[in-house]
Amino acid sequence: MIDPQLATDVIRQAMAAGATGAECTLAEGEEFSASVRMRSLETLKEAGSRGAGLRVLIGRHTGSAYTSDLSLEGIRTMVSQAIQLAAITTEDAFAGLPDGDELGSLSGDLQLFESDVNALDTGFRIQQALDAEEAALAADPRITNSEGASFGAHTGQRVFANSLGFVGEYRTSSCSLSAMPVARQGDSMERDYWYSAARAFARLEKAGDIGRKAAQRTLRRLGSRKVATQKVPVIFDSQTSRSLLGSVFDAVDGDSVYRNASFLAGKLGEKVAADHVTIVDDGTIPGLFGTSPFDDEGVPSRRTVVIERGVLRSYLLNSYTARKLGMKTTGNAARGLTGNASVGHGNLYLEKGDRTPEEIIGGVRSGLYVTELIGSGVNIVTGDYSRGAAGLWIENGEFAYPVSEITVASTLQQMLTEMEYIGSDLEFRTATAAPTVLIREMTVSGS
């Protein structure tokens, strides 16, 4: 454990060296991972590391430095580097810290650290991975190979202090279990995976369930084909619809908004999505991966409605982007150890609708059900969207055959306004969550 006192010492040293403002982050982490493949142990990794970062302001000039050496000498070097760097930056009228009255920390137990993660012995952790892989291998004779299964555990501590007197710290824990089987049928070879991650071991999905689900997801891809180029309704399953929320986040990130590099810049109060689309960022929900007592500038996490029934209500901001836009921070500052803060999200989710995924699929005469997206073809500036996809073809409301080597394309503007149905299957597996969604029409490009 790092003593938070170290952060206040760093701030004091920076102020003594001439800083007019300072922010210090300390982080410590311990990681463990065990991976198995074809029923035997393959890799064991275990280690820990620490780091410190400092950002100073001298007037409206900023400088930043970090170190993995927390000795007195390491810290002294970091402080003098940050001070020197502030001398080469230009005065930026918007540079600064949050206002003093914006600082604070959520009270109460946010359930970010669960001791059961540390209590598990190595043999048990390896067995979890073996059990997950075994369930995948045993699921079907067509599962002939495996890229393995792994169990991971991580615990960490984060401390933040600034020269306005804020000092806060919190600990986090997480564990994860995943399996990636390989299936073969004739010339077709496919892989897929399933995983579970949680802050407490007790909340992890069962190893056997993870393996079986991974096998089922892999098997349904066998014998996939390409379809003809056409415009059809496209359903994103709850795993891939999450990535659409990631794109919405990029577009409401204050940093893209103030520089006019987002298709949602200047659209506050306007209708940007279908009536039933409500997107919320909530960093306060206990036990989730997007939850924290304060952001990386010491501002309390909160709940912000980003899109309310189709109308853009708020951007996500840190103190810098808020000042640039003449607004207030939304407690969304993010950074590693040092540097000017960027913008991050808490638990960003699309509110669920009332149809089950089966009902949504059942209503499609001919269309695509997307289970995997690859590539980076999303342009936040223009909204242009074109990504590689794999999934299942739907005919008369039922899955007909698997498809791959195709792309799905549209614009994010159209996808948001043509989001016809939203499923009831909202589940918080990561810091972004979305149910199954149906987009009325996209271009599927194939043969």
Add this chain to the structure above:
Amino acid sequence: MPLADSFFGQKFGLTEGDLQSYLSEAMSAGGEYADLYFEYLATSSISIDESIIKSATQGVSLGVGVRVLSGERTGYAYSDDLSPEKIRHAAKVAACIAKGPAKVDKASLQEGQKRNLYPVITAPTETSLAERVALINRADAAARAYDARIFQVQASFVDNLRHVMVATSDGALSFDRQPMARLNVTALAREGNGVPQRAFHGGGGRIGMEFFQNEHSPEHFAKEAARQAIVQLQASPAPAGEMTVVLGPGWPGILLHEAVGHGLEADFNRKGVSAFSGRIGQQVASPLCTVIDDGTIQDRRGSLNVDDEGVTTQKNVLIENGVLKGYLSDRLSSRLLNTGVTGNGRRESYQHIPMPRMTNTYMLAGESDPADIIRSVPRGLYCASFAGGQVDITSGNFVFSASESYLIEDGKITRPVRGATLIGNGPEALKFVSMVGHDLKLDEGVGICGKEGQSVPVGVGIPTIKVDRMTVGGTAA
């Protein structure tokens, strides 16, 4: 170089006796092989935004990774503290992977073959910050001066200097000093109140500051970013469906990285999970295609004197005249496959386990005139630049996203079209290569490759090529 004169000998007082005792500790429970990877990394990053130098960051991270191999098993631990008790503890943790008697024969450490592919006397990280600030100021000014429609410019200079030392239980010892720098420029253009367009360009390598003096000047990178953003202002939606695709020279070589490179990494092939598994000796591309991975090109971003397992890098032929020749290997896979090492064992940092990775991957030049290639296409897409790509190595399906592309109509490049993702299947896509230009070009030095959560710098290159059939994922009919 004697250990005592090396960076780690000088700075941390490490001796050969220390290294041998850590290796013995690592092999105390058996195992066939162990290594130590010491890393000291100094980084800096300066950026200009809205014509203001808004940020400047420097830092240091250091540590040691200890690895033990026992059959197919790997034990790994690391420490960010180089005190003897912490390193010994890491060695003890890594040793847990093996079960057997301690391996006792102690090899004396010998430094291997020495050469320097990046003889940079003063690395950018060691120069004055003012010099680097001047470069990004020039980039900002040049991008803005290019066209009045450029309304936002961001430029950054990012550099690092990495000192590494690898000691192995086989008795190999290697040192390397690895400089790296790149200049990045992003420009946003807008016509009146229209939709803005953004473009990026940049470059660098394992180079000194003189690299940025002539053809790689800040003005060059800035104008290229600005030019691409202005071109995009006129772009119409990209076409959809299968068509002939012509890739321009240089950075579009990312096709090779995604379509074949990852699928030829030995770990996937050892496990039989790659679409290329078991295909050595088979025709996997048109006879016009010869694909190389070469870690030995002077000054390049993907080059290394020794890989991150202390193996001397080399030039490896992956595909020769369309026939699959070999895989990219690391120590573990070459031991298990009984093949030679290829110098492709790489890792992101001391906190990571090495695995087979690409270095600089490119296709040899052919004989066609690039102008003839374009003239031969009645209707198709010409791609000049890309944003990134991804591959599923098991099915072999890969994508890469065009950031600057044009329609080809009646043998002529006509109008620009918006970004679109191209998709294909690795072992099939290159069979449709029907023309290869004589204009091989390597990229300008911005590539970052991600695999299993680890990022490493890489290079790519390609001449102009014509692919008769590829799926383009636009929206226009």
